[in-house]
Amino acid sequence: MESATLTDRERTEPPRREPAVPNCVIGTILFVGTEIMLFAGLISAHVIFMSERIGELWPPPGQPRLPFEETAINTAALMASGIVLAFGRLAYNQQPRRALLPLGMALALGMFFVGFQGVEWVGLIGEGLTLQSSTYGAFFYTIVGAHALHAVAALICLAWAWSRLWRGTLGKAHFDSVQIFWYFVVLVWPVIFFQVYQ
Amino acid sequence: MADASVTTVEGAVEHHAHEHHGPQGILKYIWSTDHKIIAMQYLFTGLFMGLVGGLMAYVFRMQLAFPGISVPGFGVVSPHEYNALVTNHGSIMIFWVAMPVLIAAFGNFLIPLMVGADDMVFPKINRLSYQVFFVSAVLILASLFVEGGGFGGAWTAYPPLSAQGDYNLSSLGATLWLIAVALEFIAFLLGGINFITTMMNSRAPGMKAYDIPLVCWMIVIASILFMLSVGPLIAGAIMLLFDQTIGTGFFDPARGGDPILWQHLFWFFGHPEVYVVLLPALGITIDIVATFSRKKVFGYKIMLYTVVATGVLSFFVWAHHQFIAGIDPRMANVFMVTTLLISVPIAELCFVVIATLYGGSITLNTPMLWALAFMAEFLLGGVTGIFLGATGADIYLHDTYFVLAHFHYTFFPIAIIGTFAALTYWFPKMFGRMMNDTLGKIHFWGTIIPFNFIFIPLFVLGLGGQHRRIYDFQNFPELAAMQPFRVFATMSLIVMLLFQLVFFYNFIQSLRKGPKAERNPWKANTLEWTTESPPPHGNWPPDQLPRVYRGPYEYAHPDREEDYWPQNLPA
Amino acid sequence: MRRLKALALALAALTAFPGFASACPMCFDPSAENRMAFLVTAMVLTALPLGMVSGVGLWLRRRIRKRDRTD
Numbered sequence: 001m002e003s004a005t006l007t008d009r010e011r012t013e014p015p016r017r018e019p020a021v022p023n024c025v026i027g028t029i030l031f032v033g034t035e036i037m038l039f040a041g042l043i044s045a046h047v048i049f050m051s052e053r054i055g056e057l058w059p060p061p062g063q064p065r066l067p068f069e070e071t072a073i074n075t076a077a078l079m080a081s082g083i084v085l086a087f088g089r090l091a092y093n094q095q096p097r098r099a100l101l102p103l104g105m106a107l108a109l110g111m112f113f114v115g116f117q118g119v120e121w122v123g124l125i126g127e128g129l130t131l132q133s134s135t136y137g138a139f140f141y142t143i144v145g146a147h148a149l150h151a152v153a154a155l156i157c158l159a160w161a162w163s164r165l166w167r168g169t170l171g172k173a174h175f176d177s178v179q180i181f182w183y184f185v186v187l188v189w190p191v192i193f194f195q196v197y198q
Numbered sequence: 199m200a201d202a203s204v205t206t207v208e209g210a211v212e213h214h215a216h217e218h219h220g221p222q223g224i225l226k227y228i229w230s231t232d233h234k235i236i237a238m239q240y241l242f243t244g245l246f247m248g249l250v251g252g253l254m255a256y257v258f259r260m261q262l263a264f265p266g267i268s269v270p271g272f273g274v275v276s277p278h279e280y281n282a283l284v285t286n287h288g289s290i291m292i293f294w295v296a297m298p299v300l301i302a303a304f305g306n307f308l309i310p311l312m313v314g315a316d317d318m319v320f321p322k323i324n325r326l327s328y329q330v331f332f333v334s335a336v337l338i339l340a341s342l343f344v345e346g347g348g349f350g351g352a353w354t355a356y357p358p359l360s361a362q363g364d365y366n367l368s369s370l371g372a373t374l375w376l377i378a379v380a381l382e383f384i385a386f387l388l389g390g391i392n393f394i395t396t397m398m399n400s401r402a403p404g405m406k407a408y409d410i411p412l413v414c415w416m417i418v419i420a421s422i423l424f425m426l427s428v429g430p431l432i433a434g435a436i437m438l439l440f441d442q443t444i445g446t447g448f449f450d451p452a453r454g455g456d457p458i459l460w461q462h463l464f465w466f467f468g469h470p471e472v473y474v475v476l477l478p479a480l481g482i483t484i485d486i487v488a489t490f491s492r493k494k495v496f497g498y499k500i501m502l503y504t505v506v507a508t509g510v511l512s513f514f515v516w517a518h519h520q521f522i523a524g525i526d527p528r529m530a531n532v533f534m535v536t537t538l539l540i541s542v543p544i545a546e547l548c549f550v551v552i553a554t555l556y557g558g559s560i561t562l563n564t565p566m567l568w569a570l571a572f573m574a575e576f577l578l579g580g581v582t583g584i585f586l587g588a589t590g591a592d593i594y595l596h597d598t599y600f601v602l603a604h605f606h607y608t609f610f611p612i613a614i615i616g617t618f619a620a621l622t623y624w625f626p627k628m629f630g631r632m633m634n635d636t637l638g639k640i641h642f643w644g645t646i647i648p649f650n651f652i653f654i655p656l657f658v659l660g661l662g663g664q665h666r667r668i669y670d671f672q673n674f675p676e677l678a679a680m681q682p683f684r685v686f687a688t689m690s691l692i693v694m695l696l697f698q699l700v701f702f703y704n705f706i707q708s709l710r711k712g713p714k715a716e717r718n719p720w721k722a723n724t725l726e727w728t729t730e731s732p733p734p735h736g737n738w739p740p741d742q743l744p745r746v747y748r749g750p751y752e753y754a755h756p757d758r759e760e761d762y763w764p765q766n767l768p769a
Numbered sequence: 770m771r772r773l774k775a776l777a778l779a780l781a782a783l784t785a786f787p788g789f790a791s792a793c794p795m796c797f798d799p800s801a802e803n804r805m806a807f808l809v810t811a812m813v814l815t816a817l818p819l820g821m822v823s824g825v826g827l828w829l830r831r832r833i834r835k836r837d838r839t840d
């Protein structure tokens with residue numbers, strides 16, 4: 001990413017101090033902060049929307065109920081993925097290659113989550129819930145879709161980290177960045193789940 | 199990556215240990231990752247958009263002063279064109295002029311130079327930021343020429359008008375407008391990540407937090423404010439985009455949506471946004487004032503903490519834009535109190551500037567005039583904001599020309615006066631030549647006086663009950679009687695626009711023929727003045743990056759013969 | 770003086786019982802739940818960024834302190 005300037009910087013004198021927090025970790029934190037606000041906006045919109053539906057038939061007539069129970073299982077898978085990744089980090093601290101298995105497991109669980117979600121969507125579309133069918137559907141697909149996009153992006157990062165780890169070139173800072181990104185995806189999900197699927 | 203000779207006018211320097219294997223020729227300018235070149239790209243795009251926005255104002259002000267005439271250079275303005283021009287004037291001036299010039303151009307140029315770094319920490323992300331911004335600028339301009347015309351639903355894009363092509367009759371224009379705004383936000387997120395990380399991690403050895411020039415702090419705090427407030431609006435923009443394109447009903451009451459929800463999401467961003475643009479301009483002002491009154495900034499830490507307090511408070515005031523939108527009146531009361539409270543830190547900032555001036559040996563050259571004018575004019579904007587912040591007064595004043603004059607008295611000092619202050623002050627460093635001071639002063643007075651003559655009549659019109667966003671006031675007998683005010687404002691605008699020619703002449707002439715600038719023409723302390731003008735690629739020779747020994751404002755120190763004490767001089 | 774203070778307080782207390790002012794016919798008469806939802810989301814949206822900034826700020830300070838000790 002910054003190879004050209006790094007070589008420049010290596011030549012600079014006097015030598016600069018090691019930053020307290022590496023560049024890419026700060027960058028990721030800032031990015032994730034913005035994304036948290038994005039989801040805060042989406043969820044606030046949903047809260048306000050639901051407050052206007054009090055006393056109405058719910059879900060709207062002709063629209064399917066959201067599969068709360070199945071998704072609860074899926075939620076558990078995503079949480080498990082986050083926990084496994086935390087263990088992966090501990091293993092990495094001892095010896096980097098030991099993180100290969102937990103990181104791979106976190107990746108697999110994450111892929112399971114996204115796949116499960118996709119199957120669920122196909123079912124819901126079959127039952128007549130689409131973006132256009134009602135504002136209920138529109139909110140569902142917008143919020144859950146936004147989360148799914150982030151999940152896919154974070155999975156790509158996890159896969160990239162895994163391949164770097166395999167080749168033995170994954171630095172601590174990059175591990176941290178990917179970890180922060182994945183935790184964000186894992187931790188906003190329960191909020192979405194309890195607000196949207198309720 | 200750009201080569202050393204790119205950044206210098208007429209090969210002032212020929213050195214550099216770096217090897218360069220980047221694009222050559224013209225590509226050096228458009229595919230560079232050098233922060234100074236990206237700053238120039240932002241600067242020139244911003245200035246160009248400013249020209250476009252100014253000419254739009256000319257067209258719709260002509261329509262207001264002389265309803266129905268064929269405006270020279272444009273033709274007869276139809277009601278829809280009027281709305282599209284007003285909407286895009288506002289959007290362009292805020293998102294494509296104030297932000298790119300003040301934050302992106304000066305942030306990119308100044309932050310690495312002022313903290314003693316050779317470039318941003320993520321140069322490629324920086325380049326991507328400009329490219330996204332460029333696409334957004336093309337889109338907003340293109341949106342004016344598509345079928346149905348440009349979007350005409352005001353820069354705030356309130357639904358239901360903005361939610362459906364059937365309502366605003368410019369479905370393509372509205373969608374392009376929205377996409378352009380969203381892309382612009384993404385560009386600034388990428389830029390903000392760079393500014394914050396660079397200032398944190400790439401400072402010169404010895405530079406502690408309180409040795410950073412205030413303008414860098416201000417740009418960084420503004421970036422943080424921006425990044426934290428923009429999320430909900432992006433969420434809203436996605437929802438509005440779905441409303442427009444695939445027919446969902448998030449905001450359209452006819453389809454079960456809630457238009458107030460958009461206002462909620464928009465103003466959550468909207469008010470912090472005004473501080474996002476204010477802070478860089480304020481930082482520029484304070485740096486210039488310190489340099490040209492040869493005095494230490496009065497209360498560096500006070501200033502910094504005050505700005506942090508303003509940033510915190512700015513998250514608590516946004517509902518003052520919705521006082522009469524049907525929000526809970528108790529909530530309105532809370533927001534009234536916070537709105538009045540936020541003028542306290544703002545007033546404090548004014549006093550810091552005044553106290554810095556007090557007893558200094560003041561040089562009244564062009565940059566200093568602009569900086570002082572910024573404080574004077576912004577003061578009027580802030581004071582009128584207090585009227586609007588009182589819920590009782592706002593019931594009457596909301597959406598009148600009083601509001602319009604209020605925010606022009608804030609935005610014009612920020613976007614225009616702040617830009618000219620920065621441009622005239624850092625011109626020698628950016629382009630290696632001095633600007634003509636006499637022409638600069640002519641341009642200054644030719645801008646400031648007409649500016650006041652444009653907007654003071656608008657305060658009067660607003661108090662007289664004239665509402666905003668009306669195409670032709672002749673149908674309202676009481677308002678039609680105030681026509682002379684409108685004509686006067688329009689005439690002043692034309693005078694002001696004509697005086698900008700002086701600036702462009704001065705700019706181009708100084709670029710070509712101005713006297714060569716030395717490293718430190720203003721005898722200022724901050725690090726950017728310790729390198730050549732303009733700085734080479736990498737900013738300093740690789741083995742001579744600066745080391746910092748003191749704060750940025752050590753002017754007229756009693757123990758020194760020279761009245762300035764550069765940050766990099768060993769004690 | 771004390772009377773004046775009491776009067777000022779009484780006037781301030783009046784602001785707890787304000788009346789509605791609506792400019793737009795569509796946004797009239799929101800339900801109590803709706804008003805509450807706006808209030809709550811407003812508070813969450815405001816508290817969240819401030820909380821995040823202070824959290825990250827404190828964490829950064831700790832990291833910087835730690836580095837400075839080890840240097």
Ligand code: HEM
Binds near residue numbers: 476544597605
């Ligand atoms: C930082 C500089 C400021 C800028 C750039 C700014 C900008 C704006 C803008 C753009 C609007 C109009 C929005 C619209 O309706 O389209 C506005 C309205 C308002 N401003 Fe400011 N403002 C600034 C400072 C202040 C201050 C210091 C206060 C109060 C102490 C204030 C109070 C208000 C109020 C209450 C309104 C709403 C008026 C209404 O819509 O009825 N502003 N401002």
Ligand SMILES: [Cu+2]
Binds near residue numbers: 468515516518519
């Ligand atoms: Cu505001």
